[in-house]
Amino acid sequence: MSYTWLKYHIVFSTKERRPFLTPELMPRLCEYLGGMIKTQGGHSIEINGPEDHIHIVASVSPTLALADCLRDLKPNSTNWIHETFPGLRDFAWQDGYSAFTVSPSVLSKVVQYVKNQQEHHKKVSFRDELAWLLKNHGIEFDEKYL
Numbered sequence: 724m725s726y727t728w729l730k731y732h733i734v735f736s737t738k739e740r741r742p743f744l745t746p747e748l749m750p751r752l753c754e755y756l757g758g759m760i761k762t763q764g765g766h767s768i769e770i771n772g773p774e775d776h777i778h779i780v781a782s783v784s785p786t787l788a789l790a791d792c793l794r795d796l797k798p799n800s801t802n803w804i805h806e807t808f809p810g811l812r813d814f815a816w817q818d819g820y821s822a823f824t825v826s827p828s829v830l831s832k833v834v835q836y837v838k839n840q841q842e843h844h845k846k847v848s849f850r851d852e853l854a855w856l857l858k859n860h861g862i863e864f865d866e867k868y869l
Contacts, residue, residue, distance in 0.1 A: 727785040730768070732833050734856065735797065735820040736776035736849060743814045744774045748804070752777075755803055759796055763787055768830075769837045773844040778837040780825065793820055819868075821853060823860050 737743045744752065749772070756779065757767035764784030772778050783792050797816045804814045825833050836843070843852070850869045857864045 725785060728827065729783050729785055730825040730827075730830060731779075731781060731783060731789060732823045732825050732837070733779040733781065733789075733793070733820060734776060734822075734853065735793075736817045738815040738817045740775040740817070740849060741813075742774035743804075743811060744772060744777065748808060748811075751807070752800065752804070756796060756800055757781075759799060760792070763792055763795065765792065769834045771837050771840045773840055773849075776849050778840060780830075780834055780837050789822055793822075821856060821862075823856065 753767075753770040756770050756777075760767045760779075760781050760783070764787060766782045768780040768782070770777065770779050770781075783789055797820075801815055804811050808814075847855075853869055854864075854866075
């Protein structure tokens with residue numbers, strides 16, 4: 724028997740940070756993404772975001788690499804959006820993603836942070852948020868890719 728604690732905080736944006744994720748789309752998208760994660764053997768804990776990016780707190784199956792999970796999640800959700808919301812034919816996710824492991828001691832804080840994304844982004848831009856997350860996790864990055 725194998726036992727794992729593989730919780731991640733995953734962040735990725737819409738292409739060109741376009742404001743596609745409307746209040747009408749977001750709940751359905753969160754449900755869809757959660758269903759896909761479950762189908763992959765994981766468990767979504769919280770999914771939310773403002774109109775130009777999304778945060779996912781989830782466990783991922785120990786038999787699936789995180790990159791493989793996202794390789795399926797992003798294009799499949801794009802296709803679902805195109806089919807479900809015909810007016811969003813230009814929708815796409817930006818290449819890449821950021822992912823951070825989440826320890827049991829801070830999981831509830833991270834979940835609360837994701838739940839409050841709309842309020843948070845009234846004060847903080849996505850660029851500033853992502854820079855803070857990367858710095859906070861000790862990840863070196865090039866500003867031009869934010």
